[in-house]
Amino acid sequence: MFDDLYAHIDQKDTSRKQTLHDHLYHTAAQCGRMGKEVVMEGMLFYVGLLHDCGKAKSSFQKKIRTNSKDRVDHSTYGGLLTLCFLDEVYSGLEGGNVDEAFASIVEKINEDIHVLIFLNDYAHLMAYAIMSHHGPYDMVRKNRENRYVYTSFERAEREKLSPEFEKDLDAFQAHWKREGIDLKKLFAEGFHEYINVAEKLNALAERTSDDIDEAMSFYQGMLARLVVSMLKSADIKDTINSYDTVIEEEDEAALRALVxxxxxxxxxxxxxxxxxxxxxxxxxxxxxxxxxxxxxxxxxxxxxxxxxxxxxxxxxxxxxxxxxxxxxxxxxxxxxxxxxxxxxxxxxxxxxxxxxxxxxxxxxxxxxxxxxxxxxxxxxxxxxxxxxxxxxxxxxxxxxxxxxxxxxxxxxxxxxxxxxxxxxxxxxxxxxxxxxxxxxxxxxxxxxxxxxxxxxxxxxxxxxxxxxxxxxxxxxxxxxxxxxxxxxxxxxxxxxxxVAEEDKKSFERAKVALLGRIDEEQSLDDVAAFVLSKEEKSRLVILNTKAAVRGLYDRLAEAMDAEDLYYLTTNLTAADRLARIDEIKTRLLTDDPICVVSTQLIEAGVDADFAMVVRSLTGIDSIVQARGRCNREGKRNEAYTYVVNMDRREENIAPLKGMGERKLAGRLILRNEEGEIAIEDFVSPYFEKLYANLKKDALSPVFDLLSKNPTKKDILLKSTPGAASLDGGILLEDGRVVNFFQSFKEAYEAFELIDDAQDVAVVLCEETEEVINLLRDMELGSARFDPKALKEARQMIRSLSRYTVPLPKKATNVCESILDGMVQVLPKEFYDKDFGLNLDYEGGIMM
Missing domain, CATH: 3.40.50.300 (P-loop containing nucleotide triphosphate hydrolases)
Structure with a gap:
């Protein structure tokens, strides 16, 4: 059967083919090597071997041979086979005949009925990993008939209706048995590995979580993600290498020599x-x-x-x-x-x-x-x-x-x-x-x-x-x-x-003082007047928003020489930011009279030594970081970092995710203070205040979706005839048990660490023009792999990373798409060397 089944055919040169056997075995072997490092070698070999077994379907073989546009689901068959194996074990538990490979599972469950929960979790995890390797899905969702279903079951049952199903899967198992690989034995070996992992996670949850079920549901989702990650990596690598070796195997000896x-x-x-x-x-x-x-x-x-x-x-x-x-x-x-x-x-x-x-x-x-x-x-x-x-x-x-x-x-x-x-x-x-x-x-x-x-x-x-x-x-x-x-x-x-106390004291080189009472808001004009009134030669002002930075810069520019005033935000490319920071550091060494106005990008990790720092109120941790840019080398007898509460109309932090909570906690901690303060004394109380109100409504909704997901569980329970609750899961009318309810697709699409609806564009400039021209001439979207072109494109794309800017999605129409739409290029006229991204969009300047 497998002699004339193919996983990939080069449509530009049909003599270049990869058999289905080779693709499945190579992917399984690669998965197994990765899985061995986390003691899940059998589990990973199993999913690798089954991930594309749906390509054995005659409909897929017809499609690949004729290069048709037919859409064939080839990722469900392996999940279906896994659920069939689970049904066989259930049959054995109920007294039916059981394959010798499953005997150890049945014996373990008979010794401890709680192992059955592990078996269900294992089978559903493996089925999900195989079925989702081309795209995540929600375990409970509405189907085309507007009815809530358990997705893995619905997909499996739809595939089971195929008249070829029994024949295909019998032939699939028989082929691997002839190759010395027993799929049922692999399933059983993987299950015993899974139990060891699950028991470690259960002990972890008992030790560190008040809600053990919630933690275990989350860990189960992370385990599914890990298995999918290894499977996808192996699948992509072998697909890229279908006809030529593009991705080399890792060389352990070379790595050790490098280290x-x-x-x-x-x-x-x-x-x-x-x-x-x-x-x-x-x-x-x-x-x-x-x-x-x-x-x-x-x-x-x-x-x-x-x-x-x-x-x-x-x-x-x-x-x-x-x-x-x-x-x-x-x-x-x-x-x-x-x-x-x-x-x-x-x-x-x-x-x-x-x-x-x-x-x-x-x-x-x-x-x-x-x-x-x-x-x-x-x-x-x-x-x-x-x-x-x-x-x-x-x-x-x-x-x-x-x-x-x-x-x-x-x-x-x-x-x-x-x-x-x-x-x-x-x-x-x-x-x-x-x-x-x-x-x-x-x-x-x-x-x-x-x-x-x-x-x-x-x-x-x-x-x-x-x-x-x-x-x-x-x-x-x-x-x-x-x-x-x-x-x-x-x-x-x-x-x-x-760190010894004497060493801590040696690192304390600047004091912190509040600029006015912390409950009193200061305007940009107030801050500008304060900065201009100070005698310190080098001054740094860190504000929370790009708009506030630009507003203060414009005010200071009226009273300062342009060459002594610097603007820093992420509207600049990394290359321009680094060049500007290098210039600033050079001028600080000679104690030049300069002033830098920046977002928080400069407050940590930048080895700069200013005589004075002003920091807009935020979390106590950020104030400590900002102080680290003040008198960093300890050359001055006295130096101050001033904390100011900015006018909320001029520094609108509402769109910045998490900033409001941090600023509020900082303000509450400092509200009774004035003048000079010992900032270290407020670090621990600040974090306690920040986390004290971490109630359910303050958590990302993504957390529920990736853990117990009670909403979807209850919907499935109520909408499924004959279903009943069972130890946090659901017992279906036919005896099957499910307790794996995560909405992976919904969660993955909803998650944003920061509220940042932006794309990335490469700025067309003198440094990038040559590479961009080369990429313009490349054609990678054809049906044929070109290993040399791929490697060249990858290196060139990496060289562009420091010349990118974040771009609002609504403004991407100003860009040129190259490399078959994969890369966006920002024309020169939309980038300003002084202020970076400068989009004249719908009549206004977007900062």
Missing amino acids: EDFEARILAAYAAYGPPKDGIARGRARIADAVLARSKADDCGIYTLDLPTGAGKTLLSLRYGVNQMKYRRKRRFFYITSYLSVLEQNAETMKKTLGHKDQVLEHHSNVVEDEEGETSRGAEDEKQDSVAAVQRQFLLGDWTSPVVLTTMVQFFNTLFKGKSANLTRFKSFINGVVVLDELQSLPTDVLYMMNLALNFMKTVMNTTVVLSTATQPAYGSMSLKHRLDYGDKNQKNTALVA
Whole structure:
């Protein structure tokens, strides 16, 4: 049967073919290799082998041979077979004949009836992973007849009506049995692996969550995402390699040699500092020694790196990550930060330190736009399995570089968005080390999702996570329903370093004072007058919105020389921001009389030393960060960071997700204070205040959709004849049990870390024009793979990342689409070197 069945045929050269056997086996083997690292080798080999078994259907073979536009659902067959295996086990439990391969499952359930819950969860998870590998779906949804159904069952039952079904699946099993692979035995082996994972997660939930069922439902969804991630990655890789080797296998020996060189370069960087000469340098040296020891010894866990600003976190983070890769055999190091400016600055430092820039991926945003799947299952399979789709995935990148430097938005999209690139990247955290820099700035509505996701990564994915900040939030507070599982596997050794009191004092180089009472709002005119009245030569003002930054800049420009006044927001490309920051830092060294007006992009990670800082009121953590830009090198006897409560009409923070809650908590904490304050005393009370009111209505609705999802469960229960509640699940009339109700598609589409309905455009300028012209001439959307063109396009696209700007979706019509619509190019006239993105849209300037 399988001798003349194909998974892929090059429609431009039909002599180039890949058999269905080869595609399924290669995908399964790749899945198994990834699964082995998380002790789920059998589970992953199983889903890899079954993911495209629907391509054995005669309708699909006719389609691929004739290159027809017919839409054929080829992703449901494997899920259907999995549910058939579940029915066979049920039959055995009821006294019927049971295949020898399932005997161990039946025996285990007879010993402990609770194992039946695990079996149901396992089968539905595996069926979902196979059925959703071309696009996520909601477990409960309305069908075309406007009736609520359990999606996996409905799809399986529709496929079961095919007259070919029995013959196809019997032939499918017989083929693999001849190859020495028993699918039922694989199913059973995978189930025993699943039990071990589920039991670890259950113990985790009991330890860290007040609502164990909610936590377990969320963990089940994360496990489904992980399996899908590995399956999609393997499928895309083998599809790209159908006719030529485009994506090479990872070379373990080469990786280890690279890590050795990384370590040598970091040692050289530390040696270049020489012996410490003052209190700050001695403090940095003691901290570096403590982190060095932990970097070699730590097993996977969730750790804190709680350091004052100026303690050298960037190099410490890099050293910790590289040493974990060498001494704990971690596969890759991720540095993730909340701020673009921090990423841009620290990426430069890390690349310079490590060398091997081709092995260090700096990912700001997707230059290539990913696409959502379509509604129709046949259309989704057709679209996501196409040549154009897999080429798009290759161009988007899979985070397989040894070192990945990216933003918190990209990190959370990888955890909770449903686009193909987000899903495939998730598995890259397996056996990795992740430094999350300034995590405390996240919107509080995603707090529980974050805690549970990090717990999952530590427990299942063997990920080491480091929370690096000068203001460590209390994510393990007993006031939280779902707490972070701090420490190693035994919940010990949470802090990487304990900073001595004398070292803390050496890092305190600026004072904080309130500009007026905190309940009194100040106008932009008031702030401008205050800044101009000060005698300090170098002044930094950080405001919460781009509009406020521009408003203050314009006011100051009336009284200052243009060359001494600087504007910084994300409307500028990364390249222009970096150039401007470099110029600012150079002028600070000579104590020039300059003033910088910026959004918060400059308040963390930028090694700049201003004589005075003004910070618009926000969270206490951001005020501490802003103070870190004031008298950073301790050269002045006295320096101040001033906190001002801006007029809400001139600084409208309402559209900024989470900003309102942070500003309110900051204002309530400081409302009885005036003049000079000891800002460190307010950090812990601030976080307690911020999290104290974290009630259900303050959480992202996505959290419910990815956990118990009671609304959809109740709808299914009430709309299904003969259904009854059973231990948090539903017992159907035919005896089947379901307790897997997540709305994955709805959640993935709804999730946004920040309210940011924007696309990304590459600015056409002198630095990008040559590459853009080359991409204009490329044709990748044809039905044939061109490995050389793909690799060239990928490298060129990466080179454009620092010349992009966020663009409102309603303004994308001003752009030119190139590379078959994958890349948007912003014409020169819409970009201003002084102020960045400058769209004259519907009669107004969009800032």
